[in-house]
Amino acid sequence: MTLIDLANPTKFLSLTARLLPWLAGATAILLLIGFYQAAMAPDDYQQGATVKIMFIHVPNAWLSMFVWGVMSLAALGTLVWRHPLADVAAKAAAPIGAAFTFLALVTGSLWGRPMWGTYWQWDARLTSVLILFLMYLGLIALWRAVDDPSRAARAAAILTLVGALNLPIIKFSVDWWNTLHQPASVLRMGGSTLDRAFLIPLLVMAVGFSLLFITLHLAAMRNEILRRRVRSLQIMQASQQAA
Secondary structure, rough: OOHHOOHHHHHHHHHHHHHHHHHHHHHHHHHHHEEEEEEHOOOOOOOOOHHHHHHHHHHHHHHHHHHHHHHHHHHHHHHHHHHOOHHHHHHHHHHHHHHHHHHHHHHHHHHHHHHHHOOOOOHHHHHHHHHHHHHHHHHHHHHHHHOOHHHHHHHHHHHHHHHOOOOHHHHHHHHHOHHHHOOOOOOOOOOOOOOOOHHHHHHHHHHHHHHHHHHHHHHHHHHHHHHHHHHHHHHHHHHHHHO
């Protein structure tokens, strides 16, 4: 089945109906394994048990940017390729991305309190992630404020592509400015600096949370397609009654 085939909402709904149970099961298994490994991981010699917040914070921080990247590809699909499901994909991803970003901010604050002595600091990375969260909320508000779906799709796509400029700022803020955050320790030239006792649970949690996003995203896309079908039927019924 190609992307062109998936442009047909009926085929897409059929595919998601088959995939979702398997994805949900794999997600649950991986997250259970990840949480168990995180609980069994040793305390850090400097940070103590608080280092275990990393196993939730880091995957959510990664996904906060990854979801916006997915939405940016969907925005290109809306503006350039006119893919029928591109706007559905972007609209369905926005609340999920906002949730991941919110969790990244909250867990980061909880981790920062014992390490930095404060829940919040106007650090370059903290500030840029907060801006990302506000952009998610802005997109969600835009879709709800504009009644015409096609106009809302184009406006949201443009805003998404403009907002994508924030992603490299978040990624490289620790290199460009003097921040409280440490440089990359997992995905870096020369290999990870994390000990395997921390690296393996972190990677398992990252894959588990990624599968969680895929599962939630497909389910949300399915609901959005059905919601639009209901809206179309309501409009047709209202037109017939008016005639």
